[in-house]
Amino acid sequence: MKRLVILGAGTAGTMMLNKLSKALDPKEWKLTIVDKEEEHYYQPGFLFIPFGIYDKKDVIKPKKKFFPKEAEVIYSAIDRIDAEQNKVHLDNGQTLYYNYLIIATGTEICPDEIEGMNEDLWHKSIFDFYTVEGAVALAEFLKDWEGGKMVLNIAEMPIKCPVAPLEFVFLADDFFKKKGIRNKVDITLVTPLDAAFTKPVAAKSLGGFLDEKGINLVTEFNIGRVDNEQKKIISWDEREVDFDLLVAIPTNMGSKAIERSGLGDELNFVPTNKHTLQSEAHENIFVIGDATNLPSSKAGSVAHFESEVLFENLMSVIHGEPMKQMFDGHANCFIESGNGKGLLIDFNYDVEPLPGKFPIPGVGPFSLLKETRMNHLGKVGFKWLYWNALIKGRELPLESQMSMAGKEMPDIEPQKTKTLHLNHH
Incomplete structure (x- = not known):
């Protein structure tokens, strides 16, 4: 009997297990999934x-x-x-x-990588x-x-869900307004990027939201260490916040x-063909989701679009045929902006987020x-879709390839939002 093993039972691994279990003959194939x-x-x-x-109870269900x-x-x-x-x-x-292996081991935060982060103030003021x-500890604190x-600080890219830091500061602005203490809170987003987001047209739009909401932006800040006593973050070039x-x-x-397997780059992401996902x-190992080193977003939508491509390519390889499906880096993300509203971006390797209808x-x-x-309703409604269709590997009415239909090419020159100038020490 042939064996296909999936390492990791998060979003990507579970989707692949469900898709493959419907397609592979159980008399010929043993499907195994591993997760801690x-x-x-x-x-x-x-x-x-x-x-x-x-x-907490809203975000957890048994894997089985x-x-x-x-x-x-x-x-x-x-x-x-x-x-x-x-x-x-x-x-x-x-x-x-195994005859074939799918690596879907994801990504995780590593506070130990930054001097002083995982020390006295961790889950107390940090x-x-x-x-x-x-998230639960932060809820108690707030x-x-x-x-x-x-201060919200992004240590370095890539990160899981690149829009989450922006969503967090937008929701914080709304949260403090509703509590009546927004005038007592100074909100600053500190990023290693040179703008609010990685893509210029979206960065211009999202930077405008930061300005409107009175959220400060510090760019090109590469954190070197956290000073727990003085409560400051210090960059490699000695800027301080x-x-x-x-x-x-x-x-x-x-x-x-x-x-430990010697299969990753310096951040333990697996070098993966960005189109075939091999x-x-x-040749008999495929990689999906946050475990890859692809230049696409580490986001649930990406894992979903990848799963369509990977399923077809893996079935082709199993049947001795050439791989025909090509992943184009497609991602789409709802961005919560506070006060019951949100934005949506849709993009791929070659096309940045653009205005339009979707x-x-x-x-x-x-x-x-x-x-x-x-x-906003789309973002909130996605939870039902996730639990009931997405991770069960069901077909959704969205193409894995990004479409240009409905998108408008803006004739604007992207510009940076105003940024704080920090003193060197």
């Missing part, structure tokens, strides 16, 4: 926990609920992959042989919202916080198992790069 956690987290929901919109009955499920951490021998060694002592523990300097509350997005890295080093040209119902109530 028994709970599935709806990660887009973490953003809402600090502001009391969701709580989403697995097909015929699949073998192993709950264990991964020790290492021996790609030359087609074997995976697990922490529980098991060794799995919080993350990329883990459920961090309940009683009376104001001061709130003071904080009373630091919301940190530390370095994002792939699984340590990838590092490992650059091994998914039906000229109709919508969603507007691209425009703040609307409908976009």
Whole structure:
């Protein structure tokens, strides 16, 4: 019997398991999925926990609920992959042989990578919202916080969900307004980028929102260390930003198992063909979602679009045919902007986010790069779609390839939003 092993049962791994279980004959194929956690987290929901919109129970369900009955499920951490021998060694002592391997081990925050971050103030005055523990601890802190300097810092790119930092500061602005203390809170977004976002047209639009909401922007800031006593973050070139509350997005890295296997780059992401999703080093290994080193966003929508391409390509390889499907880097993301409104961006490797209507040209119902109530409803409604269709591997009425239909090419010169000039020390 042939064996296909999937490492990681997050969004990407679970989608692939469900798609493949419907297509592969169980008399010929054994499908195995491995993950150390028994709970599935709806990660887009973490953003809402600090502001009391969701709580922990809204973002967690048992993983087994989403697995097909015929699949073998192993709950264990991964020790290492021996790609030359087609074997995976697990922490529980098991060794799995495979004919094909899908790596869907994701990414995680690594606060230890930044000097002084994971020390005395961690989850006391310094919080993350990329883990459920961090988001819940931050919610507790914000309940009683009376104001001061709130700094959101992105350590380095790439990060999971590149728009989440912007969403966080927009929601914080709205949250403090509703609490009646916005005039007591100084909000600053500190980024290693040279603008509010990675793509120029969107950066101009999103930078305008920061200005309107009175949110400061510090650009090209590469954090070197955190001073816990003085409560400041210090860049490699010795610029400083003071904080009373630091919301940190530390370095994002792939699984340590990838590092132990010698399969990753310096951040433990697996070098992957950006169109076919095949490992650059091994023909029978495929990579999906946040585990890849692709120049696309690390986001749930990307994993969904990749899954369509990977499924077709893997089936072609299994049947001895050439791979025909090409992933184009397609991503789309709702961006919460506060006060019951949101934006939407849709882009790929070659085309940056542009204004227009989505998914039906000229109709919508969603507007691209425009703040609307409908976009907020889309973001909120996505949770139902996620649990009930997306991770079950069901077909959605969205093409994996990005379409230019309904998009408008703006004739604007992108410009940076006003930025703070910091003193050198």
